[in-house]
Amino acid sequence: MDEHAQTIEGRVVIEHKASYGVLADGIEYIATVRGYFHEGAARDFPKVGDYVVMTALEKGKAVIEKVLPRSSEVVRKSAHDDTPQVIVTNVDVMFIVMGLDADYNLRRLERYLVLAQQAGVTPVIVLNKMDVSDSVLQQTQEVAAVCGGAPVFAVSAKSGEGMEQFVSYFEGEKTAVLLGSSGAGKSTITNYLLSHSTQETQEVREDDSRGRHTTTTRELFTLPGGGFLIDTPGMRELGFVSEQDTTEGTFSDIELLTYACKFSNCDHIKSAGCAVQNAIATGEIDQKHFDNYMKLQQRSAETRPSRKRD
Ligand SMILES: Nc1nc2c(ncn2[C@@H]2O[C@H](COP(=O)(O)OP(=O)(O)OP(=O)(O)O)[C@@H](O)[C@H]2O)c(=O)[nH]1
Ligand SMILES: [Mg+2]
Ligand SMILES: [Zn+2]
Numbered sequence: 001m002d003e004h005a006q007t008i009e010g011r012v013v014i015e016h017k018a019s020y021g022v023l024a025d026g027i028e029y030i031a032t033v034r035g036y037f038h039e040g041a042a043r044d045f046p047k048v049g050d051y052v053v054m055t056a057l058e059k060g061k062a063v064i065e066k067v068l069p070r071s072s073e074v075v076r077k078s079a080h081d082d083t084p085q086v087i088v089t090n091v092d093v094m095f096i097v098m099g100l101d102a103d104y105n106l107r108r109l110e111r112y113l114v115l116a117q118q119a120g121v122t123p124v125i126v127l128n129k130m131d132v133s134d135s136v137l138q139q140t141q142e143v144a145a146v147c148g149g150a151p152v153f154a155v156s157a158k159s160g161e162g163m164e165q166f167v168s169y170f171e172g173e174k175t176a177v178l179l180g181s182s183g184a185g186k187s188t189i190t191n192y193l194l195s196h197s198t199q200e201t202q203e204v205r206e207d208d209s210r211g212r213h214t215t216t217t218r219e220l221f222t223l224p225g226g227g228f229l230i231d232t233p234g235m236r237e238l239g240f241v242s243e244q245d246t247t248e249g250t251f252s253d254i255e256l257l258t259y260a261c262k263f264s265n266c267d268h269i270k271s272a273g274c275a276v277q278n279a280i281a282t283g284e285i286d287q288k289h290f291d292n293y294m295k296l297q298q299r300s301a302e303t304r305p306s307r308k309r310d
Contacts, residue, residue: 005055005056005057006055006056007053007054007055007056007065008024008025008053008054008055008056008062009024009051009052009053009054009068010022010023010024010025010029010031010051010052010054010062011023011024011049011050011051011052011220012046012047012048012049012050012051012052012220013028013048013219013220013221014048014217014218014219014220015046015047015048015217015218016217018032019031019032020032020033020046020064022052022054022062022064023220023222024054024056024062027060028060029054029056029060029061029062030060030061030062031052031054031061031062031063031064032062032063032064033045033046033063033064034063034064034065037064042083042085043075043084043086044067045067046064046067047073047086047087047088047089048088048089048218048219048220048230049070049088049089049090049091049175049177049220049230050067050068050070050089050090051067051068051090052064052065052066052067052068053065053066053068070089070090071089071090072089072090072091072092072119072120072121073086073088073089073119074086074087074088074089074091074094074115074116074119074121074177074179075087075115075118075119076115076235087177087179087218087232088177088218088220088230088232090175091119091121091175091176091177091230092121092122092174092175092176093121093122093123093124093169093174093175093176093177094112094115094116094119094121094122094123094124094176094177094179095124095125095126095166095169095176095177095178095179095180095189096109096112096113096116096123096124096125096126096179096180097126097128097178097179097180097184097185097186097189098125098126098127098128098143098180098181098184099127099128099129099180099181099183099184099185099204099209100127100128100129100130100132100133100136100139100154101129101132101133101204101209102207102208102209102210103129103180103181103183103184103204103209103210104127104139106142106143106146106278107278107279107282107284108181109125109143109146109147110146110257110260110275111256112179112180113147113148113150113259113260114256114257114259114260115179116150117259121177122150123147123150124150124151124152124153124169124176125143125147125150125151125152125153126153126155126180126189127139127140127143127152127153127154127155128154128155128156128157128184128185128188128189129156129157129158129185130154130155130156130161130162131156131158131159131161136154139154140152140153140154145273146260146273146275148260148262153165155189157185157188157189157191157192158185158188160192163189163192163193166189166193167225169227170223170225170226170227170228170229171226171227172227173226173227173228174227174228175220175227175228175229175230176227176228176229176230177229177230177232178190178229178230178231178232179232179235180234180235181210181211181234181235182210182211182212182213182214182215182233182234182235183202183204183205183209183210183211183212183234184211184234185201186215186231186232186234187199187200187201187214187215187231188201190221190229190231193223193229194221194223194224194229195224198221199215199219199231200214200215201214202214211234213233213234215231215232215233215234216233217233218230218231218232218233219231253285254268254276254285254289254290254293257275257276257279257285258275258276259275260275261273261274261275261276262274262275268290268294269294276290
């Protein structure tokens with residue numbers, strides 16, 4: 001082994017193609033992984049947010065020996081083949097960012113809430129671009145009605161209005177991740193909270209407020225006032241991973257929506273605040289597909305005890 005080699009702990013701040021940026025004692029090391037990582041699952045590879053033990057070599061290089069146990073994992077399914085993908089780890093708070101322009105979509109928001117719930121991370125809903133909306137109050141109330149008690153606040157990352165509301169979430173050196181569609185303003189928020197423009201941002205399309213997938217990699221930043229913030233690329237598709245998938249794969253969309261229902265004993269037929277019925281009303285879930293799901297539910301209720309949600 002290298003005579004300069006020493007074992008240090010650090011945190012993964014960025015994932016490059018074949019290496020990682022790992023921050024340790026104020027130095028960003030360029031690290032690769034020990035060969036045995038390639039024998040394990042993709043899920044066990046280092047991810048942004050991970051605390052790792054590594055061997056420091058000379059000239060800012062290092063080799064990651066192991067990933068320390070994670071306090072949380074935000075996971076989604078790959079858009080291509082349904083395999084679970086760990087997006088970020090060791091986060092306390094998930095800022096779900098939605099623009100108050102044409103990005104505004106309650107059904108999509110519900111999906112992000114499921115993601116937070118599955119990860120065991122506190123969701124906070126950030127309604128950005130309040131400067132372009134005439135109905136901020138109404139939209140805030142509408143969101144509050146579907147988000148099961150999660151905090152909701154409106155901001156303008158552009159003008160700075162409302163941005164002080166972020167501060168308390170980082171107290172105690174907490175780590176937060178920004179998730180949301182491309183163009184919602186995640187990088188603009190990052191730049192604001194860093195007090196300088198590190199992240200590139202780009203105008204959204206005028207007709208539908210769609211972003212241009214400006215950010216292409218997840219990156220963890222240390223905030224000047226304490227705490228850590230991870231900026232992420234806007235997701236094209238939001239898949240979910242749930243344990244039900246293995247048995248009820250084709251109805252996982254409905255299963256997951258049920259987590260967003262207002263009442264935990266929702267019948268998904270007539271109960272108030274039913275996320276499934278809402279999705280049927282907007283055409284997101286097909287009525288036939290739902291009928292089949294209900295049939296299966298009835299059949300399985302006859303053959304096995306019903307599963308409780310936690
Ligand atoms: N009017 C207005 N525009 C904003 C606000 N915040 C961000 N924008 C603009 O929205 C556009 C997209 O912002 P970005 O920060 O690049 O969005 P993003 O969520 O990082 O997008 P991706 O990196 O593609 O995922 C930019 O032109 C921003 O200037 C805001 O509060 N008000
Ligand atoms: Mg961005
Ligand atoms: Zn329901």
